[in-house]
Amino acid sequence: MWPAIVLAVGRGLDGLKQLIRGLGTALLALLTLVAVVPTVVACLAGVGLLAVAPMARAVRAVADRERSRLARLGSDLPSPGPMPRTLRGVLTDRSLPREVGWLACHATLGFVLGLFGVLLPLIIVRDLTFVAWWKLPPSDPSATSFGVGTAHTWWQASAISAFGLVGWIAILGGVVPTLARVQSWPGRRLLVPDPSVDLSMRVVELTATRAAALDAHAIELRRIERSLHDGSQNRLVAVTVLLGAARRSLSRNPSETDGLLERAQEAAESALAELRAVSRSILPPVLADRGLAGALTGLAANSGVPCGVELDVGGRCAASVEATAYFVVAEALTNVAKHSGAHSAELSAVLRSGRLRIRVTDDGHGGADAASGSGLDGIRRRVEAHDGTLSLTSPVGGPTILAVELPCGS
Missing domain, CATH: 3.30.565.10 (Histidine kinase-like ATPase, C-terminal domain)
Known part of the structure; x- marks a missing residue:
């Protein structure tokens, strides 16, 4: 039971961190949206075209901040790159419409959820310390955020705080992680690169992978060559030398022949063992x-x-x-x-x-x-x-x- 509670609280605290960090980019998105809306209205009136490129660069900068935040959470969302400085380049940028859509979502929903993430710890502290301030005005305080019953004695105040503890653990573990995912969802959905950009990135990735594969292959060949040269080859050279010595000893000193042959056999067995080890390292049987x-x-x-x-x-x-x-x-x-x-x-x-x-x-x-x-x-x-x-x-x-x-x- 306790490990499950600790795990739930841990997930809730991680969700709170995400909500609070998302509030930073949500605030930037809100400020940018406040500047973008008048620009759009002015463009409809035909007088705001000069402000389009700077506003587009501002949108891209804020979107890139969100991409960096989501990257720390495990979502790979590469930036499309610098926004073109010309009006024509801005209007033909394929990622800009999705970024504007994300801006509107994150400046509203993301801001509200981030604000909730900031206020939630304060509310939790207030509720869990209910037993310490329940006698202060106003009289007959209710069970704070949950609004269950009133406290007239220390035991009732303690029970209300305990009830608040259970309730907030349930909310932290079950609701807050979901809210964090909801806050990040528009970014994961709308800030993905354009398919043409993704294809270019994939080509670069495959090129790097191919280079890594060739390097790994070359390193593996060097390892096998070193194992054969330093191990098995030296053993076989020793076998050859010992067999030559045994052959010469047959005519000069036959009593040494058996010892030389025994040493040659041991060297051959060692060479075979090393060859087996090398073969197993290539593809273990x-x-x-x-x-x-x-x-x-x-x-x-x-x-x-x-x-x-x-x-x-x-x-x-x-x-x-x-x-x-x-x-x-x-x-x-x-x-x-x-x-x-x-x-x-x-x-x-x-x-x-x-x-x-x-x-x-x-x-x-x-x-x-x-x-x-x-x-x-x-x-x-x-x-x-x-x-x-x-x-x-x-x-x-x-x-x-x-x-x-x-x-x-x-």
């Missing part, structure tokens, strides 16, 4: 034998830190995607065991709507950085090569949450 779910379960079972598992990957992905998922989890759990100082970890993998979502969480000391050039950087390159996304949350003191999403093509 456990994926073909047990599937992705079985392979990930095995990684969790062999983790150096106790790891809980929650898997829902009934279907199959492309072999390269499953190999990348296996590598991501293996590297993540290795990092947890080596660097995090964690006592436990959790692994979840879900396959939904053609997207494979992987999440590795640990209770360590945090402070991980995906840009530090460590194994996390290798994870990022592999994920980007598949046009996937990586999200790392690791505040100092923990917990660390690594979330990866991969398109599960066939």
Whole structure:
């Protein structure tokens, strides 16, 4: 029960933050709308055309502020770019009509909801402290915002405050997050880039993805070459040397031949073991034998830190995607065991709507950085090569949450 209450209050507080931050852009939108309306009226009268371009730039600036706010909430809404300075360019800008529509919505609905977000904490504090001021004028105060009963004794005042606590927890957890989504909805709906802009952005994104894929491929080839050169090749050279020495010893000192052959056999076995390890790193055979779910379960079972598992990957992905998922989890759990100082970890993998979502969480000391050039950087390159996304949350003191999403093509 208590975890659910804490979770509900947490969602409510996050919703309050969004409402209050949305009030800032709503106030800017309201001020801009107040300036835009006279400009439109003047244009209808034929005397306001010179003010159209400056007003359009003001609308774009406010819309970009909202795009930045929504980006912090997880919505990727790239700006169409600077507004043209000529009247002709403004009138042909395809994003401007949607931005004006958003301006009208956010300056009215968004402003009212943001104002509610500012006033709500004050109302909550007033209601929860009812027991401290119920004797003050006016006489016979009601149960404040909920208006239930009147207080004549301290016990009644305490009951009213307790009732207010329950009521506001329900409102925080159930209503405020919805109001925050309603406030952000016009921006997510109307501030999306024009399809032509989106196509250009997609071309840039695919170009970057292709470069990442080529880099990841080159790095993987270098890793395989280094493993073969520094490991298996040296072992096989040792086998050759030992066999040559054994051949010469047959005529000179036959008693040493058996020892040399034994050493040669050990070197050959080591070379075979290293070759198997290299081949498994290219495409782990456990994926073909047990599937992705079985392979990930095995990684969790062999983790150096106790790891809980929650898997829902009934279907199959492309072999390269499953190999990348296996590598991501293996590297993540290795990092947890080596660097995090964690006592436990959790692994979840879900396959939904053609997207494979992987999440590795640990209770360590945090402070991980995906840009530090460590194994996390290798994870990022592999994920980007598949046009996937990586999200790392690791505040100092923990917990660390690594979330990866991969398109599960066939």
